[in-house]
Amino acid sequence: MLKNRRIHLQRFFEEYSLAAVLFTDLRNIRYLCGFSGSEGALLVSPERSWFLCDSRYTAQASEEVHDAEIRECGAVRIDTIAELAREYHLDRVGFEAAHTTVSAFRRMSEKLPGIELVELGTSLDEIRIRKDRDEVEQLTLVAALASRSLTAVLGSIRPGVREADIALELELEMRRRGADGTAFDFIVASGVRGAMPHGRASDKIIQAGELVTIDFGALKDGYHSDETVTVACGEPGTRAREIHAIVRTAHDMAIDAARSGISCKDLDEVARAYIRGKGFGDYFGHGLGHGLGLEIHEMPTLSPRSVAVLEEGMVVTIEPGIYIPGFGGVRIEDTVVVTGNGCHVLTSADKQLLVL
Ligand code: ZN
Numbered sequence: 572m573l574k575n576r577r578i579h580l581q582r583f584f585e586e587y588s589l590a591a592v593l594f595t596d597l598r599n600i601r602y603l604c605g606f607s608g609s610e611g612a613l614l615v616s617p618e619r620s621w622f623l624c625d626s627r628y629t630a631q632a633s634e635e636v637h638d639a640e641i642r643e644c645g646a647v648r649i650d651t652i653a654e655l656a657r658e659y660h661l662d663r664v665g666f667e668a669a670h671t672t673v674s675a676f677r678r679m680s681e682k683l684p685g686i687e688l689v690e691l692g693t694s695l696d697e698i699r700i701r702k703d704r705d706e707v708e709q710l711t712l713v714a715a716l717a718s719r720s721l722t723a724v725l726g727s728i729r730p731g732v733r734e735a736d737i738a739l740e741l742e743l744e745m746r747r748r749g750a751d752g753t754a755f756d757f758i759v760a761s762g763v764r765g766a767m768p769h770g771r772a773s774d775k776i777i778q779a780g781e782l783v784t785i786d787f788g789a790l791k792d793g794y795h796s797d798e799t800v801t802v803a804c805g806e807p808g809t810r811a812r813e814i815h816a817i818v819r820t821a822h823d824m825a826i827d828a829a830r831s832g833i834s835c836k837d838l839d840e841v842a843r844a845y846i847r848g849k850g851f852g853d854y855f856g857h858g859l860g861h862g863l864g865l866e867i868h869e870m871p872t873l874s875p876r877s878v879a880v881l882e883e884g885m886v887v888t889i890e891p892g893i894y895i896p897g898f899g900g901v902r903i904e905d906t907v908v909v910t911g912n913g914c915h916v917l918t919s920a921d922k923q924l925l926v927l
C-alpha cells in the first residue's frame with residue numbers, strides 16, 4: 572500500500588529528470604514509508620528507496636518502515652547520503668525546498684559536490700492532497716473520536732466555568748477514548764472573545780447568555796481531526812440567534828455544493844455570497860476551509876484566492892464564520908471527504924444552536 576504512494580513521485584522524476592528525491596519532512600516520510608519517529612530521512616529513486624536514521628531509531632524503523640532499505644547513519648547523516656549518491660550514481664536529486672532551512676541547504680551543497688540539487692517547492696506536498704482508502708479510514712476514526720468526546724463534555728459548559736477548563740476536560744475525554752493527543756490548542760472563545768477567530772481557551776469565566784465557540788480536534792496515528800461548534804450558555808439574544816442561523820445556512824450550502832470538479836474558489840464563494848447577502852460580508856475574514864490529514868492545515872486551501880479544484884478523495888474543512896468586534900462571533904466547522912457526486916461528512920457533533 573505505502574509503496575503505491577510512491578507512484579505520485581513519478582511525475583517529479585520525469586518532469587525534473589531526477590535520479591532521486593530526498594525527503595526530510597516527517598509527514599512526507601510517514602506517508603511514504605510509515606516511519607513515525609521524530610528524525611530521519613528518506614531517499615527515493617525510481618528503483619529503490621533508503622530510509623536513513625541514527626541508532627536511536629533503528630529498532631523503531633525496522634518495525635515500521637516499509638519498502639525501503641534501512642541505513643544507520645553516524646553523527647552526520649549527509650555523509651551517508653553522499654555515499655549512497657556515489658554508489659548508485661544519483662547525480663540529480665530533488666529536495667523539499669519548503670521544508671529545508673538555508674543552513675541545511677548550504678550543508679547539503681557542501682557535502683554533496685558534483686550532485687545537482689533540485690529545489691522542489693511546496694508541490695512535493697501535493698503528493699498527499701488526495702487521501703487513499705487507508706487514510707480516509709484513519710481520518711474517519713479520529714473525527715468520530717473527537718465528535719463523541721465533545722458531545723460527552725457539553726454538559727460541563729455552564730455559567731461560572733473557565734474556558735480553559737472546558738478545553739482541559741475535552742482533551743482528557745479524547746485521551747480516555749484513545750487519542751494520542753490534541754490536533755492543536757483548542758479554541759474556546761466565549762462572549763466578546765468569540766470575535767477572535769483564533770481565541771485560544773483562556774481564564775475567562777463563561778457568563779449566562781453568552782455564545783461559546785469551541786474549535787477542537789484529536790490526533791491519532793498521525794492523523795488530525797478538525798471541527799467547530801458554537802453553543803449558547805443559557806438563552807442567547809436575538810442577534811446571536813440570527814448570526815448563528817446565517818453561519819449555519821452558509822455552512823450547509825457549502826457542504827451541499829462540495830463535490831469533485833468544483834473549484835475551491837467557487838465553493839468558498841457559495842458560503843461567502845450568502846453571508847455577504849445578509850450584510851455580514853465584512854465580518855467573514857478568513858477562507859472557507861483547508862485540507863487536513865497528517866498535518867492540520869494541508870492543501871488544498873478553500874479561499875477567494877484558491878486555484879485548486881476539488882477532487883475525489885480530498886479531505887477538507889468547511890468552516891464559515893462571522894466575527895463582530897465588541898459583540899462576539901460564530902463559527903461552524905465540519906470535515907468532509909469529497910466523493911464523485913458530493914461529499915461525506917466525517918465530523919458529527921450537533922451543529923444546531925444548542926442552548927445549554
Ligand atoms: Zn478548526
Ligand code: ZN
Nearest residue numbers: 797888890904
Ligand atoms: Zn479548520
